[in-house]
Amino acid sequence: ATVFLNDTFLPAEQAKVSVYDRGFLFGDGVYEVIPVYGRQPFRLKAHLSRLQSSLDGIHLTNPFDDERWTQLITQLIEQNDSDNQAVYLQVTRGVAPREHVFPEGVKPTVFMMSNPLNSVPESYKEQGIKAITVDDIRWQRCDIKAITLLPNTMLRQQAHEKGAGEAILIRDGVMTEGSASNSYAVFDGVIYTAAKDNTVLPGITRDFVLELAAKANIPYKEESVTADRLTQADEIWISSSTRELLAVTTLDDKPVGHGIPGPLWQKLDALYQRDKLEANQ
Ligand code: PMP
Structure with a gap:
């Protein structure tokens, strides 16, 4: 596969980063994942704006x-085979002697790669996925x-070891988001998802889902849901660029609602597709 490193496109095997890169030594960098459908990046402007933030x-x-x-991402997409791709890009603070300051x-350092975007398995869509709730042990700037x-x-590994596809994170008694997704709960026809603050990533698919809900006259509230109420x-749903919108049908080994993807998920997933x-745009 062709990747981009600093200022050139080159084969992945030839792309090398210094051991002094602050991304490697400190995790000092940020990233984006942009889904590409039919060779068109999904909501590129929104992704670039979140990258800036x-x-x-x-x-x-x-x-x-x-x-x-936009030029570079367009070229990267052209140089990769699949019609549907997931562009990964990251920017780190570069190569320097190891010193916190x-x-x-x-x-x-700028790195980009693009992998085929596999469509979400039908079984996940038909049956929904399992999730577990776990204590949100992350930092205070989850918006970055x-x-x-x-x-x-x-x-996520903890979820995987329990046969679950996602970990739903609980901080101060309320649901924040998934380990790699935003999360939603439905009560009496109203969608609840955490407000955009420092405890969650402002998901691009979250915005898309809420826009679809608004267009379909499905009410939503950007309000947190307690772990108690979540049961x-x-x-319950999760959303992300690579998994789109999925229903969580088992939470902590108990069925969510009737244990099958619910009617509002059906409606929103159809609109999503x-x-x-x-x-x-
Ligand atoms: N929250 C977290 C912690 C994530 O890692 C992701 C996906 N990378 C999301 C939410 C969803 O963001 P997006 O819809 O932009 O993919």
């Missing part, structure tokens, strides 16, 4: 303007899409 959050200057990013005058994902990987939810190809 993440970079601002860690006080790192954006190495490129949006026009340049930010180095001055160092060029950020930082490459430092050790807590997320540990929590009584009619429906219908509109995702045209939703590039």
Whole structure:
């Protein structure tokens, strides 16, 4: 596969990063994952705007303007085979002697790759997925899409070891989001998802789902749901760029609602599939 490193496209095997890269030594960087449908990036502007917020959050200057990013991402998509792809990009604070204080005058390291975007397995869509609830052990700036994902990987692994596809995170008694997704609960026809603050990542698919809900006149509230109340939810969902919108039908080994993907999920997933190809703005 062809990847992009710093200023060139090259075969993945030839792309090498220094052991002094601050991404490697400190996890000092941010990233984005952009789904590509039919060779068109989904909501590229929104992803680039979130990238800017993440970079601002860690006080790192954006190495490129949006026009340049768009050119590079377009070229990366062209150089990879699949019609549907997942573009991964990351920017780290660059290569410098290991010292916590930010180095001055160092060029950020930019890395991009694109993998085939596998469609979500039918069985996940038909049956929904299992999830477990776990204590949200992450930091206080979950709004930054930082490459430092050790807590997320540990929590997701914990879910995996219990045969579950996602970990739903509980902080101060309320649901924040999934280990790699935003999360939603439905009560009496109303969708609840955490408000955008420092405890959650502002998901691009979250915005899309809420827009679809608004268009379909399904009410939603950006309000947190307690762990207690979550056990009584009619429906629970997760959303992310690579998994789109999935129903959680088993939570902590108990069925959610009737234990099958619920009617509001059915409706929103249908709209999601219908509109995702045209939703590039
Ligand atoms: N929250 C977390 C912690 C995530 O890792 C992700 C996906 N990377 C999301 C939410 C969903 O974000 P998006 O819809 O932009 O993929």
